Amino acid sequence: MIEVKQLQKAFGNVNALNGLSFSAPEGEITGLLGPNGAGKTTCLRTIYGLLQADSGEALIDGIDAKVAPLEARKRIGIFPDKFGLYERLTAREQIAYFAALHGMQGAKQAEAVAHVIERLDMTAIADRRATGFSQGQRMKVALAQAIVHQPKHLILDEPSRGLDVMSTRILRDLLRELRQQGTSILFSSHVMQEVAALCDKVVVIAAGKVAAQGTTQELCELTGESALEEAFVKIIGTDEGIAA
Numbered sequence: 175m176i177e178v179k180q181l182q183k184a185f186g187n188v189n190a191l192n193g194l195s196f197s198a199p200e201g202e203i204t205g206l207l208g209p210n211g212a213g214k215t216t217c218l219r220t221i222y223g224l225l226q227a228d229s230g231e232a233l234i235d236g237i238d239a240k241v242a243p244l245e246a247r248k249r250i251g252i253f254p255d256k257f258g259l260y261e262r263l264t265a266r267e268q269i270a271y272f273a274a275l276h277g278m279q280g281a282k283q284a285e286a287v288a289h290v291i292e293r294l295d296m297t298a299i300a301d302r303r304a305t306g307f308s309q310g311q312r313m314k315v316a317l318a319q320a321i322v323h324q325p326k327h328l329i330l331d332e333p334s335r336g337l338d339v340m341s342t343r344i345l346r347d348l349l350r351e352l353r354q355q356g357t358s359i360l361f362s363s364h365v366m367q368e369v370a371a372l373c374d375k376v377v378v379i380a381a382g383k384v385a386a387q388g389t390t391q392e393l394c395e396l397t398g399e400s401a402l403e404e405a406f407v408k409i410i411g412t413d414e415g416i417a418a
């Protein structure tokens with residue numbers, strides 16, 4: 175379980191997180207939905223220990239990444255908002271590098287890498303160097319790196335940006351399969367359709383705090399709207415920064 179409790183984070187006089195609290199349970203897909211600048215990336219970075227909150231806690235199975243970063247990171251896979259690939263390495267080598275960082279070696283490592291390459295339909299590019307990879311191919315490598323150690327929890331920042339229809343489908347199928355296996359999945363998005371298609375629970379965030387949360391149906395009932403998009407706009411108070 176991922177738990178965020180009363181997180182506060184300011185950058186100068188901008189309050190990026192303003193008492194944010196929610197949880198992402200195992201076996202569920204939780205969507206963090208909010209307009210541009212709502213605090214999604216800041217929240218995700220705080221959970222995996224890249225940023226330190228001014229106050230509050232972000233816990234992974236009760237472990238604070240700030241206090242025990244290695245213990246926390248073992249349990250999570252991270253698909254970050256900006257990812258760099260080593261241009262001279264092949265896709266397989268990049269994924270193997272991440273597997274090694276998580277302590278996988280030898281046959282176990284090779285097997286895990288081969289499995290994820292097959293799962294993400296990357297066989298054709300697996301032994302090519304990253305130079306020249308398209309955005310979608312780069313995203314697949316980053317995704318493979320995030321899941322090669324079979325983490326209990328997966329955190330994704332705007333995962334489907336830049337993906338074509340087929341790649342988006344592969345991503346969605348993968349997330350559903352991981353959910354079935356009991357993984358807790360937390361992803362951020364400002365794309366309505368993506369959230370509606372995938373999420374068990376939606377946490378609507380605006381100005382660094384939770385504006386509402388629940389299933390898509392609950393959010394519609396809460397606002398008296400029949401369409402999700404209208405419900406979100408009503409909760410947030412504006413349609414700025416939201417994509418249909």
Ligand SMILES: Nc1ncnc2c1ncn2[C@@H]1O[C@H](COP(=O)(O)OP(=O)(O)OP(=O)(O)O)[C@@H](O)[C@H]1O
Binds near residue numbers: 189211214
């Ligand atoms: N390193 C930083 N320095 C200064 N301000 C920052 C920094 N990181 C984030 N912010 C500010 O904090 C607020 C929240 O930003 P954040 O990137 O978390 O939002 P977001 O919900 O992920 O937005 P988007 O959907 O546009 O990616 C914004 O006002 C942003 O400008």
